[in-house]
Amino acid sequence: MSRAVIAKDVELGYGRHVAVAASSFEIPDGAISALIGPNGSGKSTLLNAIAGLIQPRAGSLEVLRISDRPRRVAYVLQTTSVNDALPVTVAEVVAMGRYAGKGPLRRLDREDRATVAAVMDRMAITDLANRHLTELSGGQRQRVFIAQGLAQDHDILLLDEPISGLDLPAAQAIDNVIHDEHSRGCTVVLTTHDLAEARVADHVILLSRRVIASGPPGEVLTVANLSEAYGSSLLHIDGDELFIDDPHHHPATMRHEHRER
Numbered sequence: 001m002s003r004a005v006i007a008k009d010v011e012l013g014y015g016r017h018v019a020v021a022a023s024s025f026e027i028p029d030g031a032i033s034a035l036i037g038p039n040g041s042g043k044s045t046l047l048n049a050i051a052g053l054i055q056p057r058a059g060s061l062e063v064l065r066i067s068d069r070p071r072r073v074a075y076v077l078q079t080t081s082v083n084d085a086l087p088v089t090v091a092e093v094v095a096m097g098r099y100a101g102k103g104p105l106r107r108l109d110r111e112d113r114a115t116v117a118a119v120m121d122r123m124a125i126t127d128l129a130n131r132h133l134t135e136l137s138g139g140q141r142q143r144v145f146i147a148q149g150l151a152q153d154h155d156i157l158l159l160d161e162p163i164s165g166l167d168l169p170a171a172q173a174i175d176n177v178i179h180d181e182h183s184r185g186c187t188v189v190l191t192t193h194d195l196a197e198a199r200v201a202d203h204v205i206l207l208s209r210r211v212i213a214s215g216p217p218g219e220v221l222t223v224a225n226l227s228e229a230y231g232s233s234l235l236h237i238d239g240d241e242l243f244i245d246d247p248h249h250h251p252a253t254m255r256h257e258h259r260e261r
Contacts, residue, residue, distance in 0.1 A: 010022065038208060044160055163197070
């Protein structure tokens, strides 16, 4: 399998704080890769590095080129702050994704507007186009920002906790889009606290301030690896099922079903 990202003894951090100690791993091209680990394990930091927002303190992390050009990366953050005083509509927020490749002084053309309309339709937010962000639910907001990411020309889509805390319809809609991006040949890298979601990914990277294991879910999500990442006191075994006892893993009364990938 071809590779989209290669890291060799990479160390990531902020100031004196080491968020990810020296680790080596690869992210396959055209696959869905899940980054999983406890809070503070370095998942979001690793996404920031792939996006080019921070540079390695040591080692290397390389996003491989496609033929004669760099891979284009779209990044959807877990939380996005918007000044509630700004009269920004849903359509305008999604359209901001097109400016990433055009520059702030260039106007959107017909192709740009068609792209914006298409991704809004994919995320089922067309009917929200003229509404202000402050009028939306958390799930609706998340779909808007994912649409903004999809509006960018991209080869890699980075998603930080895309379905965390969302209601069932929003979570299912986002899971469907992740699957569709994969079908289109996009490399999707997402962070998650959901063991079930990691299990249906193509590739998993388990972190706990370093990469504990990287590879297919069956090889990474073992009792030994999860115990090392979360601590044996947090890992419960019920028959063949594993349960990670932290606030992000408590059973929900309604959960969407992750599509097999």
